[in-house]
Amino acid sequence: MATDVEIALQFTPRPISEIAEKLGIEDHYLNHYGRDIAKVDLRALSHNDRQPGKLILVSATTPTPSGEGKTTTTIGLGQAFSQLNESVCLALREPSLGPCLGMKGGATGGGYSQIMPADRINLHFTGDFHAITSANNLVSAAIDNHIYHGNKLSIDPRQIVWRRVMDMNDRSLRKIVLGLGGKLQGIPREGGFDITAASEVMAMLCLAEDAEDLQQRLDRTLIGFTYDGEPVYARQLEITGAMMALLRDALQPNLVQSFEGTPAFVHGGPFANIAHGCNSVIATRMAMQYADWAITEAGFGFDLGAEKFFDIKCRIANLDPDAVVLVTTVRALKMHGGKQKNALESEDLSAVKLGLGNLDKHIESVVLFNKQPVVALNRFATDTDAEVAIIRDRCNELGVAFAETTHHTDGGKGALELAQAVMGSVTQNQPFKPLYDLDLTVLEKVRAVCKQMYGADDVAFTKEAAKDLQLVEQLRLTHLPVCIAKAPSSLSDDPLLHGRPRDFEVTVRAIQINSGAGFLVILTGDILRMPGLPKQPAANKMRLLKSGVIEGLE
The missing domain is CATH 3.30.1510.10 (Domain 2, N(10)-formyltetrahydrofolate synthetase)
Incomplete structure (x- = not known):
């Protein structure tokens, strides 16, 4: 199978001015970074008075080392909308060098659903970071x-x-x-x-x-x-x-494109496990202002990025998604059902069934915000029809729309079923309902997220966290929303608890005041805001070839 780099070499980006023209952005608003990338002047937002397009949020079940392909699905979905001749624009986060050179590798999609130029986007891009x-x-x-x-x-x-x-x-x-x-x-x-x-x-x-x-x-x-x-x-x-x-320049969103020429604003990159996990409000608004459909994503699982998307970003920016996509894979549900990473390619119906609890919880969480999700099954070549049928049947049982996708191997064509399901779901969604009111105490807000979103029994504050809470009260900042930092690999604050954990308590060890951002960072478990490199980081596999192509950035 061809690598992402080998696939990328099959495509020649269109001049970015053509992509901007496709959206209706005038050339004098563009600040070119070569032929393929441009920053867009913020005046382009205020000088366009068209009705904003519909907003689609893409999130996922709890991440596993096997990879769920949330960004790849987001890009594939955008390409599918383009194939249906719909006006569409993506709004994605910028990759961080840390994960690119560490464990995760690149973050520009995969297979035939990528944004480009991937090497520049993954490494330095326009210098925003x-x-x-x-x-x-x-x-x-x-x-x-x-x-x-x-x-x-x-x-x-x-x-x-x-x-x-x-x-x-x-x-x-x-x-x-x-x-x-x-x-x-x-x-x-x-x-x-x-x-x-x-x-x-x-x-x-x-x-x-x-x-x-x-x-x-x-x-x-x-x-x-x-x-x-x-x-x-x-x-x-x-x-x-x-x-x-x-x-000054970092505040301007970056315009690039997918393999199939779908426009994409890539701007801002907070992690969802230790920050609020969403791209910039400016880029999201720009995508909505220049397209009938704007597709954005929220990092890691729905319990992290998407919860913060609703309770922080939507509340602050007065946004409300018209549709929600929940990405999952057979492989991920097998791992949540107890299967080891090195044994995911063989059929195991019982492991899929055991892992359904994780999908169930995330579906319930979407409904908590007054939304009806579309479950997108990102299908891998080793998935069997019987395994896929188990997930489809569960979605039918819950009355949730389901679509199987093959956008990794087929590009936009492989996500047409998902695109049609998403368009059909728009009428089912009501205005979103926040998980908590801002006039609640900080403890009540944290408890609301932990109990309703994670399924915890309760919350425990350490002595240090209790002192931090007193400081928040002293500064009269209790009205701020909470941004909970926790392990991304589990619904709990214990990264080793997979599936749908029950009978657990979330431990809050500290609170950091982000008065400028306008939220309180709640540190739980052993979560750290500076990751470390793995034993074999992705950087070990990277090479700059004589052709100028970067090998191993995947």
Whole structure:
């Protein structure tokens, strides 16, 4: 079977100006990054008064190492809409270098359902992640510089909550000591790094409506506390203007295309397990404004990215998806039924049946938001008809639409059944209902998500988390939504509990205040905001060939 790179070499991207013209975006709004990529000026959004298109959200059952193909399905679905002569545009997240070089590999789809140029999108792209990293670390440098030069604001080095970031998996930087080397090197203090995708600057850029909104978010960002316990905000360092300068181009969404010429805005990349897991509001609005159908995705399983899509992004941006797609695979349900990864290619009807509990829970979770999902079975070559029939029968039993897809091998043609099912589901969906009201206490919000979305019995706060909660109450930020960071491989906070766990409690160990982004990050279990590389990272397989082609970026 051909690799993704070999398949990609079969396609020649159309000039990006043609893709923009297909959407109706005038050329003077484009900032070209070569022939195949362009940033789109934000004025293109305000200067278009057409009725916004319908919004389709793609999510998935709980991820497994076998891969569910959510992004590939999103792209295949978009190509299917194009084949049906529908006006469509994708709105996807940007890949992070950390996972690309670590365990996951590239994040631009697969097979015949990819966006291109995949190598540039996966590696550096238009520099958005680097701009976000620089803006974040400018704050860190300004904090330490302010303390070094007299500390007029009386910032307590022991109470600085702002952390440095980098777009790489590096476990050794999670906790560090700064300022060693003598008097001229600064004030020694503890610090650390998160991955750029988990940074608050990334979240702020992705949730901002425009440049003015982003400026306001940066200004109100909490960075630490004084010796007297008073909060200190980024605006007090007088560097948010410089942050805006660094983020000027990064705020503009990136326009690319799929193999079949379907337009795609790829912009912003927060992880769903440690951040809010959705592409930018600006890119989503741009896709809706220039197409009749906008297709977006929410990271990892429905319990992570999609819950935050509804409770954070939709609430903040006043969005409401018209259809929801829930991606699953026979392989994933086998693993949730107890099958080992190295034994997924042989038929096992009992394992599929045992794994159905995970699918059932995610379907129930979609309904909690007042939506009716379409289950998309991403079919692999080793799946048997009998295994597929079990999943189809369960969906019929639950009264849920089901579509089998082969978009990986057949491109848009392989997702036509799914596209028709999605269009047919639109009339069944009512306005979405948030999982919790914002006037509830923080504990009640966390409990609502953990009990209703994960199936937990209850929530337990550690002593540290209880202190964090008191601080949230002291700063009068209890009205903010919650962004729960937890293991992506399980509905629980224990990554080893697969299927549909029952009789468990979620442990909250800390709360991080993201006052600029406008939510509270709830850290559960052992989740970390700086991943590490696996024993054999994907980077070990990459090579730059003499032809200029990058091998192993899949």
